[in-house]
Amino acid sequence: MAKISNESVKQIVEAVGGKENIAAATHCVTRLRFALKDEGKVNKERLEKIDLVKGSFLANGQYQVVIGQGIVDKVYDKMIEITGIGEASKDDVKNEAAKKMNPLQRFVKMLSDIFIPILPAIVTAGLLMGLNNLLTGQGIFYDQKSFIEVHKNWAGLADMINIIANTAFTFLPALIGWSAVKRFGGNPLLGIVIGTMMIHPNLLNAYSYGEALKNHTIPTWDLFGYHVNKIGYQGQVLPVLVSSFILAKLEIYLKKHIPDSVQLLLVAPIALLITGFVTFIAVGPITFGIGNWITGLIVAVFNNVPAIGGLIYGGCYALLVITGMHQAFLAVDFQLISSTGGTYLWPILVMSNIAQGSVALAMMFLAKDKNVKGLAGTSTVSAYLGITEPAMFGVNLRYKFPFVCALIGSAIAGIILATGHVKAPAIGVGGIPGFLSIFPQSWGTFFIGMAVALIVPFVLTFVFGKAKRQKA
Known part of the structure; x- marks a missing residue:
């Protein structure tokens, strides 16, 4: 482990353009993360000659300096102590870096901010589904038979693993709703509600939509003569993303215009009611069609x-x-x-x-x-x-x-x-x-x-x- 000297840390600061060039700084498990005022002032060659530094790169508007696990936090603390730069969170650095992004980069960053927080649940579900595949897949352990077909006493365990694994995907709109509404500045609990609303058991399951469409058996609501399809959006991404944006912005608007004394009674019910109507009448059908078009295009190519x-x-x-x-x-x-x-x-x-x-x-x-x-x-x-x-x-x-x-x-x-x-x-x-x-x-x-x-x-x-x- 390289020795953390004041001189080495000062050299890092100088190599990224000096403390005057640092808008905000934080660290992750292995890297210092800088939001710099001018990346052109970075002396990359000089930076990477410093013993503490194992590499550096610019990504997503942040200049990142690879230090190493178990030492980066100590380097960061010493840098704060030496320079007097205020400590910043990862969100502070991301937001500062986002100011220099173009619209496409900001859109991608928005998607990243929404999906990264729910990835641990999704990856865990994927690994558990893999374990279930080992138990139920034919031909893995026995010719033309699965493990549970030969060892029937394992079937209950496999089914339980499958339930645990599928939960994150079954309630994916709720996870996305929570993360998206939080990202857009609203109450994340309302995001969970809007997500679960879209997969309510009283709605036609999205996976059954194709069969129902072919048989002309899609249930509908009669809204004073206007018929709205009564379908759910299981596993869908676009509908809940757009609805979460509407919900969050509507909630923010209502909070600004409704007195504090009655916000608890009015803001959430009005926001959810309006968003729910807009979702089932317009947002859901339109985005459902867009999502299917994107899927169809990729499937056609492959x-x-x-x-x-x-x-x-x-x-x-x-x-x-x-x-x-x-x-x-x-x-x-x-x-x-x-x-x-x-x-x-x-x-x-x-x-x-x-x-x-x-x-x-x-x-x-x-x-x-x-x-x-x-x-x-x-x-x-x-x-x-x-x-x-x-x-x-x-x-x-x-x-x-x-x-x-x-x-x-x-x-x-x-x-x-x-x-x-x-x-x-x-x-x-x-x-x-x-x-x-x-x-x-x-x-x-x-x-x-x-x-x-x-x-x-x-x-x-x-x-x-x-x-x-x-x-x-």
Whole structure:
């Protein structure tokens, strides 16, 4: 562990442009996070020569300096003590950084702020569904039979695991409603209400909508002669996002115009009633149609030209991570899972993450600088477990060619998975343990893709790195 001296911390501050250039600063588990007034004042070369620093990069409007787990908090405390900069929360830094974002970046940030808080529940559900797949999938342990078909006394346990795992997806609109309304400035408890309202058991289940439409049996409300479809929005993303925005903004408006003495009696009932009417009459049907159109487009690509779909998504996913736009695809994954029972995109994401880890591993053997070697080793482990930012920004993009090698490897793996129609019924850990969240019948193809993502980027990086060194 590098010694934390006052001089080293001062050097970090000076390298990011001095304390006058720092609008706000915080830290996460491994990195210092700065919202800077002018990123052009950063001396990246000088910064990364400091012993404490293992890498640096700019992402989502924040300049992030990789320090390392168990030491970054001490560096941050010393920086606050030396500079007199006030402590800031992650939200403070995000909000400060957002001021310099364009409309598209702010939109993606909004989606990120909504979906990141609910990811632990979704990933946990995905892992538990993987455990259920092990017990119920045919051909895993016994030929043409599942584990519970042979060991019937395990059936009850498998069913209980399935209930626990499916809960987060069954009540997904409630989770999104809570997070979205909170993000938009409203009462998150009302967000839970609007989300659960959209999956009320008295409504026609969204999964039964297609059959009911074909049989002309969709129930309706008669609102003074105007008929409104009485359907739910199980597993849907867009309807609850838009309704949550309306609810939050309406609540804020009402609080400004209703006296404090009667707010408790009037604000929530009026906000929920109006939002509910607007949701069932307009927002739900319109966004439901948009969501199905997006789903249909992606399904058409992966059904008709799967190699193209796998090549593009596999080769471009890491580029989306650089811009932060990968967060927007969480909503698409949820939509695909709810509409078709599985997503083509998430398994390819796993390949991209593994490929980034593989080139970082190659750089650990190639690098002569001990800081780069150490960062490459630790970031390899993180990438193989689904967290690629340290590997990408700390190592791969710094040397450029490893990043390109990772794109090539993940594109090839993406083609293999797409042509093999590999799908995931849930989102899990986006790394090597990701196979648990894949349909068991696709494990063989998934493991072939994983082998490609592990080997091809590593070999390409190692060979190209050796050749580049010899030329130098």
